[in-house]
Amino acid sequence: MTVQTERPVEAAAPISNSLTAGRLPKSAPWTILVVAIAVAAAVFGVVSIGTGAGFNWGGALFVGALLYIPSIWLFSTLVEGRRRAMDRLVTALVTGAFLLAMIPLVSLAITVITLGAARFDADFFSMSMRNVTGEGGGALHAIIGTLFITGAAAIISIPVGLMTSIYLVEYGRGRLARGITFFVDVMTGIPSIVAGLFAYSLFAIFLGPGTRTGIAGAVALSLLMIPVVVRSSEEMLRLVPNELREAAFALGVPKWLTIVKVVLPTSIAGITTGIMLSIARVIGETAPLLIAAGFTASVNYNLFSDRMQSLPVYVYTQYANQGNPPEAFLDRAWAAALTLILIVMALNLIARLVARFFAPKFGR
Amino acid sequence: MSKRIEVRDLNVYYSKFLAVEGVNLAIEPRSVTAFIGPSGCGKSTFLRTLNRMHEVIPGARVEGEVLIDGNNLYDPDVDPVLVRRQVGMVFQRPNPFPTMSIKENVLAGVKLNNKRISKSDADELVERSLRGANLWNEVKDRLDRPGSGLSGGQQQRLCIARAIAVSPEVILMDEPCSALDPISTLAIEDLIEELKLKYTIVIVTHNMQQASRVSDRTAFFNIAGTGKPGNLIEYDDTTTIFSNPSVQATEDYVSGRFG
Amino acid sequence: MSVTAPIKAKLRVGDLIFSRSAVFAGSMILVTLAAVAIFLVVQSLPAMAASNEEASILTTNFWAYVGPLLFGTVWAAALALVVALPVSIGIALFISHYAPRRLASVLGYIVDLLAAVPSVVFGLWGIGVFAPALVTAYAWLNENLGWIPLFSGTPSATGRTILTAALVLAVMVLPIMTAICREVFLQTPVLHEEAALALGATRWEMIRTAVLPFGRPGIISASVLGLGRALGETMAVAMVLSASPVITFQLITSINPNTTAANIALSFPEAYGLNVNVLIATGLILFIVTFAVNAFARWIVSRRKEFSGAN
Numbered sequence: 022m023t024v025q026t027e028r029p030v031e032a033a034a035p036i037s038n039s040l041t042a043g044r045l046p047k048s049a050p051w052t053i054l055v056v057a058i059a060v061a062a063a064v065f066g067v068v069s070i071g072t073g074a075g076f077n078w079g080g081a082l083f084v085g086a087l088l089y090i091p092s093i094w095l096f097s098t099l100v101e102g103r104r105r106a107m108d109r110l111v112t113a114l115v116t117g118a119f120l121l122a123m124i125p126l127v128s129l130a131i132t133v134i135t136l137g138a139a140r141f142d143a144d145f146f147s148m149s150m151r152n153v154t155g156e157g158g159g160a161l162h163a164i165i166g167t168l169f170i171t172g173a174a175a176i177i178s179i180p181v182g183l184m185t186s187i188y189l190v191e192y193g194r195g196r197l198a199r200g201i202t203f204f205v206d207v208m209t210g211i212p213s214i215v216a217g218l219f220a221y222s223l224f225a226i227f228l229g230p231g232t233r234t235g236i237a238g239a240v241a242l243s244l245l246m247i248p249v250v251v252r253s254s255e256e257m258l259r260l261v262p263n264e265l266r267e268a269a270f271a272l273g274v275p276k277w278l279t280i281v282k283v284v285l286p287t288s289i290a291g292i293t294t295g296i297m298l299s300i301a302r303v304i305g306e307t308a309p310l311l312i313a314a315g316f317t318a319s320v321n322y323n324l325f326s327d328r329m330q331s332l333p334v335y336v337y338t339q340y341a342n343q344g345n346p347p348e349a350f351l352d353r354a355w356a357a358a359l360t361l362i363l364i365v366m367a368l369n370l371i372a373r374l375v376a377r378f379f380a381p382k383f384g385r
Numbered sequence: 386m387s388k389r390i391e392v393r394d395l396n397v398y399y400s401k402f403l404a405v406e407g408v409n410l411a412i413e414p415r416s417v418t419a420f421i422g423p424s425g426c427g428k429s430t431f432l433r434t435l436n437r438m439h440e441v442i443p444g445a446r447v448e449g450e451v452l453i454d455g456n457n458l459y460d461p462d463v464d465p466v467l468v469r470r471q472v473g474m475v476f477q478r479p480n481p482f483p484t485m486s487i488k489e490n491v492l493a494g495v496k497l498n499n500k501r502i503s504k505s506d507a508d509e510l511v512e513r514s515l516r517g518a519n520l521w522n523e524v525k526d527r528l529d530r531p532g533s534g535l536s537g538g539q540q541q542r543l544c545i546a547r548a549i550a551v552s553p554e555v556i557l558m559d560e561p562c563s564a565l566d567p568i569s570t571l572a573i574e575d576l577i578e579e580l581k582l583k584y585t586i587v588i589v590t591h592n593m594q595q596a597s598r599v600s601d602r603t604a605f606f607n608i609a610g611t612g613k614p615g616n617l618i619e620y621d622d623t624t625t626i627f628s629n630p631s632v633q634a635t636e637d638y639v640s641g642r643f644g
Numbered sequence: 645m646s647v648t649a650p651i652k653a654k655l656r657v658g659d660l661i662f663s664r665s666a667v668f669a670g671s672m673i674l675v676t677l678a679a680v681a682i683f684l685v686v687q688s689l690p691a692m693a694a695s696n697e698e699a700s701i702l703t704t705n706f707w708a709y710v711g712p713l714l715f716g717t718v719w720a721a722a723l724a725l726v727v728a729l730p731v732s733i734g735i736a737l738f739i740s741h742y743a744p745r746r747l748a749s750v751l752g753y754i755v756d757l758l759a760a761v762p763s764v765v766f767g768l769w770g771i772g773v774f775a776p777a778l779v780t781a782y783a784w785l786n787e788n789l790g791w792i793p794l795f796s797g798t799p800s801a802t803g804r805t806i807l808t809a810a811l812v813l814a815v816m817v818l819p820i821m822t823a824i825c826r827e828v829f830l831q832t833p834v835l836h837e838e839a840a841l842a843l844g845a846t847r848w849e850m851i852r853t854a855v856l857p858f859g860r861p862g863i864i865s866a867s868v869l870g871l872g873r874a875l876g877e878t879m880a881v882a883m884v885l886s887a888s889p890v891i892t893f894q895l896i897t898s899i900n901p902n903t904t905a906a907n908i909a910l911s912f913p914e915a916y917g918l919n920v921n922v923l924i925a926t927g928l929i930l931f932i933v934t935f936a937v938n939a940f941a942r943w944i945v946s947r948r949k950e951f952s953g954a955n
Contacts, residue, residue: 108847118733118735118737122731129773182669184668206942212905212927214876214908231916265480267480268480268482269497271473271474274493274494276662282497308763308909333764355768361764365760
C-alpha cells in the first residue's frame with residue numbers, strides 16, 4: 022500500500038483535482054484521535070478488570086493522546102508522504118506540549134478549589150491561630166501580616182524603583198546609568214531565599230541575632246520587587262514618544278515639569294500595571310519571609326517588633342507542623358493557598374484591566 | 386510681538402560630527418522664511434538651534450551666535466527654557482498631549498509651568514489661540530474631548546494654537562505639513578499667511594511649491610556628500626530663488642534636477 | 645521694535661531636586677547590592693573555616709557540607725530544564741504559529757496563569773497530588789527501565805523524589821521560558837516566513853528554516869533564565885523533596901540529594917550560633933552560581949542584539 026498504487030485510480034476519475042490528491046481527509050486526524058483514545062481506554066479497562074482497581078480516566082486519555090502522535094505520523098506517511106507526515110507529527114507534538122502544560126494547571130485549580138473550600142469560611146477570615154491546637158482557628162493574623170509586609174515593601178520599592186527608572190530613561194548617561202542597568206539585572210536574579218538571608222543578617226547585626234520582624238520581611242521583599250518595578254517602569258517610560266517631550270520643551274516647560282506632567286501621566290497606566298504585577302509577584306514569596314519575618318500564631322500590628330505571620334508562610338507552617346487532627350491543619354493550609362491564589366489573580370486581573378482601559382490613545 | 390533673528394558663523398555638531406557648517410543669515414520680523422534642501426542637509430538641525438531644541442539630543446552642541454534682537458541665545462547665562470517660551474515650535478508630526486483635552490492642550494504651556502490662570506482668562510486665551518489657529522469653529526463644541534480624537538490636520542492646527550498660546554515672538558515649523566493630506570496642508574498654509582502678520586515664522590519644507598507659495602525669503606541648504614556637513618548655499622527673496630538663482634546648485638534643485 | 649533685557653538663566657530648584665533624587669534612587673540600588681554582597685561575605689567567612697565541633701550541622705567541614713547541596717541544586721535544575729525546554733518551545737510555537745491568531749493572547753494568558761501560582765502552593769500540590777500520582781509511574785519505570793542507572797534502586801513509596809521535585813520545578817519555570825520563546829518567535833520577520841512558504845514548504849519546514857534559526861538566541865537565553873529560576877527556587881523543593889545529604893544520580897529512590905535553597909529554608913528556623921553562618925555561606929554560594937548563570941544569559945542576549953540578522 023503506497024501512494025503510487027493509489028494515484029492512477031484518482032487520475033482516472035474524470036474531475037479529479039490534482040491539488041487535493043494524496044491528502045488525508047479533513048476528518049482523519051479526529052478519527053485517529055478517537056480511535057487511539059478508544060484503544061487506550063480498552064487496555065486500561067482490561068487492566069482495571071484484571072486488577073480490580075478503578076478505571077483510570079486520566080491515564081486512558083493521556084496514553085490515548087500519546088498513541089495518537091505515532092499513529093497520525095504513520096497514516097500521513099502512507100497517504101501523504103514524508104514531508105507532510107513530519108508536518109503533522111510536529112503539529113501533534115506542539116499541540117501536545119500545550120495540553121501537557123494544561124495538566125498541572127487544571128489539576129492545581131481543581132485541587133486548590135475543592136480542598137480549599139472546606140475551610141474557606143467566616144472563621145477563617147476572622148480568627149487567628151492564637152490558642153488553637155486542633156480544629157477551628159483562621160488566618161486573620163497571616164492576612165494582616167501579608168498586607169502589612171507587602172504594603173511596607175511597596176512603600177519602599179515604588180519610589181526607589183520609579184525614580185530609578187526615571188533616572189535611567191530621562192537623565193541617565195554614561196557609566197552610572199550603565200552600572201545601574203547592570204546591577205538591576207543582577208538584582209533580578211537574586212534567589213528569594215538569599216534576599217531573606219540578607220534582610221535577616223542586616224537586622225541581626227543591628228538588633229541582635231534571632232531578630233525576626235515584619236520590617237525585615239518587607240526589606241527582603243523590596244529587594245525582589247525593586248528590580249521588577251524598575252524594569253517595567255523603564256519600559257513604559259521609553260514607550261512615551263519623544264515628540265511629546267519635545268512638544269513640552271518647545272513650550273518652555275522645564276525638564277522636571279515635563280516629566281511630572283507629561284511623561285508620567287502618559288505612561289501612568291503601564292506603570293501602575295507593572296507595579297501591581299510586581300506586588301503580585303512578591304505577595305506569594307514564602308522563603309524570605311520564613312527567614313526574615315518568622316512565623317507566629319498571633320495577630321501583630323507592629324512591623325518593627327516581634328515576628329509577623331504571612332499567608333504563604335502560614336500555608337507552609339500549617340503543612341509542616343501538623344498537629345492533631347492533621348486534616349484540620351491541611352484544610353487550613355489549602356484554604357490559605359486558595360486565598361493567596363485569589364489575591365494574586367485579582368491583582369493580575371486588575372493590572373490587566375488598568376492597562377487596557379486607562380492607557381492613553383496616541384491617535385495616529 | 387515679533388523679532389529679528391541673526392545667525393553668525395554657526396556650526397552645529399552631534400558629538401564630533403559636524404552637521405551644519407558656517408551659517409550666516411538674518412531673518413526679518415513679520416516675515417515667512419523657508420528652508421529648503423535635500424534630505425539630510427541639516428535644515429531641520431539648523432532650525433532646532435534657533436530655540437535650542439537640538440540640545441535635547443545627547444551630544445548636540447553649537448559654535449557661533451544666534452542673536453534674537455541682539456541677544457545671543459548661546460550666552461552662558463541664558464536659560465534654554467526661557468528661550469523656548471519666546472521661540473515656539475511646531476513639529477513634523479502633530480503631537481498633542483494624549484492625556485489632555487483640546488482645551489488643556491491649548492493651555493498646556495501655561496498649565497505645565499504651574500502658572501495660575503483664572504477661568505475667564507483661560508477661556509479667553511483658549512478661544513483667542515484657537516481662532517488664531519483657524520480651529521475655533523471646528524472644535525468649540527468639544528473642547529473637553531481628547532486632542533488625539535481630531536484629524537491630522539486639526540491636530541496640527543491644535544499644536545499651532547498651543548504654540549501661540551504662550552505668545553512667542555517667533556514660530557519655528559519643522560515640515561509641519563509633511564504628515565498631512567493636501568486639504569489640511571492648504572489650511573495650514575492659509576494659517577501661515579495670517580500668522581505672519583504677528584509673528585516671525587521660519588518653516589522647513591521639502592515641498593518647493595509650498596516654499597514658493599508661503600514664504601517671503603528662502604534659504605537653500607545643500608550637502609556635498611554623505612558624512613560632509615550641510616551648508617547654506619543661497620539665501621534670497623523667494624521669487625529670486627525660484628526664478629533667477631545665482632548659484633547653479635540652487636537652480637538644479639528648484640528646477641527638480643536633483644534632490 | 646522694543647529692546648528687551650537678555651534672557652538670563654535662573655537656578656531651577658525643581659529641576660535640581662528632581663534630578664538629584666533620581667540619581668539618589670539609582671545609587672541606592674548600587675548601595676543595596678553592595679550591602680547584600682558585603683553582609684553575605686562577612687557572615688559567611690566564619691562558617692567557611694568552621695569545623696563540626698563549632699557548628700553542629702556540619703559533619704566534617706563546610707565544604708563537605710556544601711558539596712552535596714550544590715550537586716543537588718544543579719542536578720534538580722538541570723533535570724527541570726531538560727523537561728521544560730522542549731515543552732516550552734512547543735507551547736511557544738503552538739501559541740505563535742499554530743493556534744488561531746485571535747486565541748494567541750488568551751492562550752498566552754492561560755500559560756501565564758501558572759506563573760501566578762505561589763511556590764508554596766506548588767509545594768502543597770506537589771506533595772498532596774503530584775507525588776502520589778507518580779508512584780505507580782515510578783514503579784513501572786523501575787520495573788521496565790531499571791537497567792538504566794537513572795531509574796535503578798528501590799522506587800520511592802511516597803513519590804517524593806528528586807525527579808518529582810524537578811518536574812514541579814519544570815512546571816514553575818515553564819511560563820517564563822514560554823514567554824521569552826513566544827516573544828522571539830513572534831518577531832520572526834514575516835518576509836522570511838513567507839519566503840519559505842512560497843517555496844512550497846510545509847508549516848514545519850517553514851518553522852525549521854525561518855523561525856527556529858531566528859529564535860535560537862532567544863531559546864538559549866530562555867533556557868538560561870529558566871535555569872537561574874530553577875536554581876534559586878526554594879519552597880516547592882523544600883516541601884516536595886524528601887532529602888538526605890548524598891550525591892546520587894538515581895532519580896526515583898527515596899534517597900535524594902537536597903538543594904541549597906530548600907536546605908536553607910528547612911534548617912534556618914531552627915538554626916543557632918555558627919549554624920546560621922553556615923547556612924548564610926551556602927546562600928552566598930547559591931548567589932554566586934545564579935549570578936554566573938544570569939551573567940551568561942545577559943551575555944547571550946547582548947550578543948543577539950549585535951548580531952540579529954533581521955531588521
